[in-house]
Amino acid sequence: xxxxxxxxxxxxxxxxxxxxxxxxxxxxxxxxxxxxxxxxxxxxxxxxxxxxxxxxxxxxxxxxxxxxxxxxxxxxxxxxxxxxxxxxxxxxxxxxxxxxxxxxxxxxxxxxxxxxxxxxxxxxxxxxxxxxxxxxxxxxxxxxxxxxxxxxxxxxxxxxxxxxxxxxxxxxxxxxxxxxxxxxxxxxxxxxxxxxxxxxxxxxxxxxxxxxxxxxxxxxxxxxxxxxxxxxxxxxxxxxxxxxxxxxxxxxxxxxxxxxxxxxxxxxxxxxxxxxxxxxxxxxxxxxxxxxxxxxxxxxxxxxxxxxxxxxxxxxxxxxxxxxxxxxxxxxxxxxxxxxxxxxxxxxxxxxxxxxxxxxxxxxxxxxxxxxxxxxxxxxxxxxxxxxxxxxxxxx
Amino acid sequence: xxxxxxxxxxxxxxxxxxxxxxxxxxxxxxxxxxxxxxxxxxxxxxxxxxxxxxxxxxxxxxxxxxxxxxxxxxxxxxxxxxxxxxxxxxxxxxxxxxxxxxxxxxxxxxxxxxxxxxxxxxxxxxxxxxxxxxxxxxxxxxxxxxxxxxxxxxxxxxxxxxxxxxxxxxxxxxxxxxxxxxxxxxxxxxxxxxxxxxxxxxxxxxxxxxxxxxxxxxxxxxxxxxxxxxxxxxxxxxxxxxxxxxxxxxxxxxxxxxxxxxxxxxxxxxxxxxxxxxxxxxxxxxxxxxxxxxxxxxxxxxxxxxxxxxxxxxxxxxxxxxxxxxxxxxxxxxxxxxxxxxxxxxxxxxxxxxxxxxxxxxxxxxxxxxxxxxxxxxxxxxxxxxxxxxxxxxxx
Numbered sequence: 001x002x003x004x005x006x007x008x009x010x011x012x013x014x015x016x017x018x019x020x021x022x023x024x025x026x027x028x029x030x031x032x033x034x035x036x037x038x039x040x041x042x043x044x045x046x047x048x049x050x051x052x053x054x055x056x057x058x059x060x061x062x063x064x065x066x067x068x069x070x071x072x073x074x075x076x077x078x079x080x081x082x083x084x085x086x087x088x089x090x091x092x093x094x095x096x097x098x099x100x101x102x103x104x105x106x107x108x109x110x111x112x113x114x115x116x117x118x119x120x121x122x123x124x125x126x127x128x129x130x131x132x133x134x135x136x137x138x139x140x141x142x143x144x145x146x147x148x149x150x151x152x153x154x155x156x157x158x159x160x161x162x163x164x165x166x167x168x169x170x171x172x173x174x175x176x177x178x179x180x181x182x183x184x185x186x187x188x189x190x191x192x193x194x195x196x197x198x199x200x201x202x203x204x205x206x207x208x209x210x211x212x213x214x215x216x217x218x219x220x221x222x223x224x225x226x227x228x229x230x231x232x233x234x235x236x237x238x239x240x241x242x243x244x245x246x247x248x249x250x251x252x253x254x255x256x257x258x259x260x261x262x263x264x265x266x267x268x269x270x271x272x273x274x275x276x277x278x279x280x281x282x283x284x285x286x287x288x289x290x291x292x293x294x295x296x297x298x299x300x301x302x303x304x305x306x307x308x309x310x311x312x313x314x315x316x317x318x319x320x321x322x323x324x325x326x327x328x329x330x331x332x333x334x335x336x337x338x339x340x341x342x343x344x345x346x347x348x349x350x351x352x353x354x355x356x357x358x359x360x361x362x363x364x365x366x367x368x369x370x371x372x373x374x375x376x377x378x379x380x381x382x383x384x385x386x387x388x389x390x391x392x393x394x395x396x
Numbered sequence: 397x398x399x400x401x402x403x404x405x406x407x408x409x410x411x412x413x414x415x416x417x418x419x420x421x422x423x424x425x426x427x428x429x430x431x432x433x434x435x436x437x438x439x440x441x442x443x444x445x446x447x448x449x450x451x452x453x454x455x456x457x458x459x460x461x462x463x464x465x466x467x468x469x470x471x472x473x474x475x476x477x478x479x480x481x482x483x484x485x486x487x488x489x490x491x492x493x494x495x496x497x498x499x500x501x502x503x504x505x506x507x508x509x510x511x512x513x514x515x516x517x518x519x520x521x522x523x524x525x526x527x528x529x530x531x532x533x534x535x536x537x538x539x540x541x542x543x544x545x546x547x548x549x550x551x552x553x554x555x556x557x558x559x560x561x562x563x564x565x566x567x568x569x570x571x572x573x574x575x576x577x578x579x580x581x582x583x584x585x586x587x588x589x590x591x592x593x594x595x596x597x598x599x600x601x602x603x604x605x606x607x608x609x610x611x612x613x614x615x616x617x618x619x620x621x622x623x624x625x626x627x628x629x630x631x632x633x634x635x636x637x638x639x640x641x642x643x644x645x646x647x648x649x650x651x652x653x654x655x656x657x658x659x660x661x662x663x664x665x666x667x668x669x670x671x672x673x674x675x676x677x678x679x680x681x682x683x684x685x686x687x688x689x690x691x692x693x694x695x696x697x698x699x700x701x702x703x704x705x706x707x708x709x710x711x712x713x714x715x716x717x718x719x720x721x722x723x724x725x726x727x728x729x730x731x732x733x734x735x736x737x738x739x740x741x742x743x744x745x746x747x748x749x750x751x752x753x754x755x756x757x758x759x760x761x762x763x764x765x766x767x768x769x770x771x772x773x774x775x776x777x778x779x780x781x782x783x784x785x786x787x788x789x790x791x792x
Binding site for chain 1: 436443463533
């Protein structure tokens with residue numbers, strides 16, 4: 001009998017893809033949409049690295065095109081180890097690193113590797129929406145720990161402890177967080193890792209935005225519990241190659257070896273062109289210069305966005321993000337439903353944002369504003385349109 | 397409790413990866429290994445296309461780096477549709493095509509999409525080893541249809557019919573086949589698709605080597621049963637970017653839309669750089685010229701390999717492959733166990749081949765010889781070493 005896997009029911013189109021689809025339609029109608037919904041950088045990778053790869057393309061050799069080891073080329077794993085040492089003072093061996101086809105494969109392969117049906121996974125609320133469908137696909141049960149804007153979305157470890165049961169397989173901590181831009185502090189990280197060791201669960205530490213921090217420092221949870229922490233990373237945000245699909249995981253060797261097997265079945269090996277590109281980038285002189293430049297640019301945009309929101313949406317509530325690309329804006333004083341509002345704002349005011357309900361069960365009248373994709377002028381204009389839309393929505 | 401998914405037990409290291417590992421070790425010992433084990437091309441993509449992409453890398457824009465639609469960029473899906481029209485006279489709409497992160501993701505996502513535990517999948521014996529672990533991971537049961545070298549590994553449809561039950565979810569047909577290089581004929585294709593319609597099962601038609609044909613023509617099974625045939629394809633062999641991870645599936649829209657969702661969870665989108673590269677390639681003037689050149693080169697190598705085997709291994713049995721990159725050589729008159737022999741040949745005679753047992757339960761004293769990776773001189777020398785090894789192995 002033809003037909004389909006029953007488990008596919010857990011998978012639905014990614015919410016941002018739905019936003020993208022409406023945006024595409026309006027674009028075809030020649031509408032100029034201001035995009036505050038994108039979760040990707042606006043600055044391409046350093047020209048020096050691109051020029052080097054252009055030279056590689058001229059060579060008559062299969063080196064650039066051949067399959068790579070499924071764990072990733074050793075040059076890249078060594079470069080990642082050096083980078084983790086330089087930026088985080090971590091001692092991670094190249095064998096404890098597996099390269100993946102982007103952060104998405106890192107997430108999927110990790111959950112594929114650890115989850116059995118019925119396992120509980122604790123997610124923060126709000127947090128990145130990408131984990132939910134994968135957890136549900138593998139039969140996991142989601143418990144949510146509600147964080148509050150009032151204390152900057154700080155994780156209360158006592159409340160976390162109450163959610164942990166003997167079925168808890170993993171706790172997922174995204175820091176810097178998408179959508180709130182909050183970053184975990186050392187004390188909280190230490191307390192969570194202590195709990196993980198005590199109760200014997202995995203911590204999935206999603207570090208996608210670890211180099212995009214505007215105030216404070218990234219906390220590498222791995223250093224507190226190297227046997228419990230599985231760290232997921234991506235090169236989509238730094239050096240800025242989201243479409244090329246490259247990321248990596250570091251963590252306990254028993255996890256890495258299994259993720260490697262999973263990756264081998266899913267994609268055989270990570271994309272080789274991107275692997276060589278990033279290996280050169282991480283070891284180049286321009287690496288730190290580039291990320292300093294990017295952080296400077298994005299910080300200025302963040303500040304412009306914060307000022308614009310304060311000026312035009314005085315009743316909006318938000319915390320200034322310390323990292324990431326996003327401001328999570330609670331519009332409960334203007335609107336009742338972020339999802340309906342997002343469509344309204346796009347259709348009527350040509351501005352794209354992502355509804356807060358995609359990230360949260362509690363902040364249903366919030367929206368995620370990305371401040372990096374558009375130019376500063378368009379970003380500010382986008383927020384002005386958003387404010388107009390919110391006021392019009394309130395008095396519809 | 398930390399720990400792992402029970403289902404991960406189905407996944408083991410890919411057999412060719414094991415061969416690669418021994419080869420890597422010997423390489424570190426400075427041994428010159430002749431590689432007759434590789435399943436990838438030796439000719440890089442056309443220089444014209446590489447030069448165009450090098451120019452793209454110079455541009456200060458995110459176009460080349462941004463996420464793409466998860467189904468793949470429309471330019472590439474249109475180019476694939478045109479190519480299927482030109483080469484196979486098929487009418488496939490761009491919406492019935494999904495781009496994947498290589499043939500491997502095409503295989504995984506397809507089986508993920510259709511299989512429920514207990515479903516039966518019929519595999520030929522011999523055939524490509526990549527399907528078995530994925531089927532088992534999803535709880536499928538494998539039934540094998542034994543093909544015989546005596547009639548050129550032709551599929552006997554009466555025997556296939558006997559294997560089909562009401563639990564048959566899919567039949568997998570690799571044509572041109574890896575490892576045998578046999579290609580399906582129109583009559584057999586018609587009979588199998590008739591059976592699929594009658595008994596209502598999927599046909600997974602693996603067309604990885606469809607443009608690498610030395611005699612005869614590729615049969616597009618899709619044209620006989622567009623509602624039953626899911627066609628898996630890769631750009632690893634043509635234009636020759638195995639490491640870049642790009643492939644595609646065409647088939648019934650209800651399959652394509654689900655595979656798209658699966659791909660979105662696994663890798664979010666196919667690698668964008670490779671997508672743009674192949675879109676340019678498929679529509680360029682050099683496309684047909686390049687593939688004609690590649691086929692000419694590989695045909696000459698195939699002929700050299702055939703002659704060398706006949707000369708140095710007179711008791712070997714094989715059929716001359718009509719397509720693909722491989723000759724499947726039955727060495728039962730020399731050796732008893734292809735797996736032990738492969739290690740012996742590598743360790744003692746510095747020649748790498750893949751044991752037949754990875755592809756077959758019946759041809760356990762066979763080996764797969766790839767004729768495309770090495771130069772003709774080294775290919776012939778490799779077969780000479782193989783013959784020496786076989787004779788020495790027999791009289792050990």
